[in-house]
Amino acid sequence: MTRYESLEDSLGHTPLIGLPKLSPKSKPGAPAVRLWAKLEDRNPTGSIKDRTALAMIEAAEKSGQLKAGATILEPTSGNTGISLAMVAKVRGYKLVCVMPENTSIERTQLLKMWGAEIIYSQPAGGSNEAVRLAKEIAAEHPDWVFLYQYGNPANTLAHYNTTGPEIFADLPEITHFVAGLGTTGTLMGAGKYLREKKPDVQIIAAEPRYGEVVYGLRNLEAGFVPELYDASVLTRRFAVGAEDSVRRVRELLNIEGIFAGISTGAILHAALGIAKECVDAGKGADIAFILCDAGWKYLSTGVYDQDGDVEAIEGQLWA
Amino acid sequence: MSSSVEVRIPTILRPYTKNEKAVSAQGVTLSEVISSLDSNYAGLGERLLENGELRRFINIYVNDEDVRFMGGLSTPLKDGDSVTILPAVAGGCK
Numbered sequence: 001m002t003r004y005e006s007l008e009d010s011l012g013h014t015p016l017i018g019l020p021k022l023s024p025k026s027k028p029g030a031p032a033v034r035l036w037a038k039l040e041d042r043n044p045t046g047s048i049k050d051r052t053a054l055a056m057i058e059a060a061e062k063s064g065q066l067k068a069g070a071t072i073l074e075p076t077s078g079n080t081g082i083s084l085a086m087v088a089k090v091r092g093y094k095l096v097c098v099m100p101e102n103t104s105i106e107r108t109q110l111l112k113m114w115g116a117e118i119i120y121s122q123p124a125g126g127s128n129e130a131v132r133l134a135k136e137i138a139a140e141h142p143d144w145v146f147l148y149q150y151g152n153p154a155n156t157l158a159h160y161n162t163t164g165p166e167i168f169a170d171l172p173e174i175t176h177f178v179a180g181l182g183t184t185g186t187l188m189g190a191g192k193y194l195r196e197k198k199p200d201v202q203i204i205a206a207e208p209r210y211g212e213v214v215y216g217l218r219n220l221e222a223g224f225v226p227e228l229y230d231a232s233v234l235t236r237r238f239a240v241g242a243e244d245s246v247r248r249v250r251e252l253l254n255i256e257g258i259f260a261g262i263s264t265g266a267i268l269h270a271a272l273g274i275a276k277e278c279v280d281a282g283k284g285a286d287i288a289f290i291l292c293d294a295g296w297k298y299l300s301t302g303v304y305d306q307d308g309d310v311e312a313i314e315g316q317l318w319a
Numbered sequence: 320m321s322s323s324v325e326v327r328i329p330t331i332l333r334p335y336t337k338n339e340k341a342v343s344a345q346g347v348t349l350s351e352v353i354s355s356l357d358s359n360y361a362g363l364g365e366r367l368l369e370n371g372e373l374r375r376f377i378n379i380y381v382n383d384e385d386v387r388f389m390g391g392l393s394t395p396l397k398d399g400d401s402v403t404i405l406p407a408v409a410g411g412c413k
Contacts (some may be wrong), residue, residue: 223408
């Protein structure tokens with residue numbers, strides 16, 4: 001069924017795409033190791049965050065917290081804000097986003113296009129600083145609705161109810177699930193669902209090793225672990241450097257023709273590392289990973305210039 | 320035989336390493352490497368550990384993998400391994 005009553009209704013049911021050329025060759029006689037990308041850019045505003053945004057807004061409407069004409073506040077450096085802005089526009093809410101000042105121009109343009117107001121936070125500390133400032137603003141405006149993706153159980157539930165079941169229905173033979181860490185909603189929700197269906201599935205987190213500015217905290221006590229995070233869901237966790245992430249995003253484009261955003265490069269790098277381990281051990285594997293969004297919002301960073309020097313763009317990559 | 324590894328230091332801890340971004344340390348486990356760091360850079364160990372455990376907002380990776388999902392402080396190290404220390408942050412694009 002590909003007919004829907006509205007844009008919101010078309011959420012999810014994204015395709016799971018094989019990577020026949022990027023998947024490594026098994027040793028002679030050994031079972032296949034296959035990589036599968038879940039194309040989350042095929043959501044209403046082009047990212048996996050549409051699932052989170054719609055679920056958080058619907059939960060807040062149901063609980064009575066979110067009433068007609070209300071103002072929603074959210075710290076975001078892009079995708080969640082863009083998703084919330086679309087839903088808020090359609091449902092008649094106002095949206096205020098707190099976003100680091102140094103994010104790419106496309107993200108400001110998209111947020112404004114859907115009518116969001118932006119309050120910029122200082123670049124040093126990245127999203128940490130946006131979260132801190134948003135909490136401060138939330139305390140000053142008790143009438144605003146603070147959805148807070150890092151601690152809102154509706155975020156995890158969105159992936160438990162949709163992303164996880166979709167992957168399992170398409171790939172019941174799944175052996176590994178690889179996704180970005182971020183708010184941890186995807187890994188916690190889809191990870192828990194997959195583990196219930198297949199106790200031996202490996203749940204693997206990949207996070208980018210950000211540029212230095214993102215780690216520019218005033219002190220270690222200002223560090224941050226999302227309230228949704230439950231380490232027991234994960235099997236392994238990787239931090240992937242900028243060079244590896246950019247290389248993988250370019251490979252995805254050049255070898256499979258898929259145009260992905262930068263964070264997907266970090267996820268693919270971890271997935272390929274797992275795939276190689278499986279090949280070396282002579283084991284078969286079906287490794288599903290999340291392609292969070294397409295590359296449109298990051299064109300201005302220069303990441304898709306094949307010869308572009310990674311060091312020169314590193315500062316903008318994860319802003 | 321002790322292994323020699325390179326340890327990458329985050330900005331926030333560089334005051335302890337005379338602003339060096341990467342330093343070398345010795346040990347066959349992560350725990351030994353942290354002791355080696357602390358003996359060369361006084362006070363650094365205490366910024367990483369609390370009551371003998373990794374601090375909540377400190378993440379340590381061996382060859383890009385989080386040690387909390389490996390052997391923790393007992394994670395074995397071999398010559399040439401890369402150890403990266405990073406503060407836990409909310410990160411980039413959300």
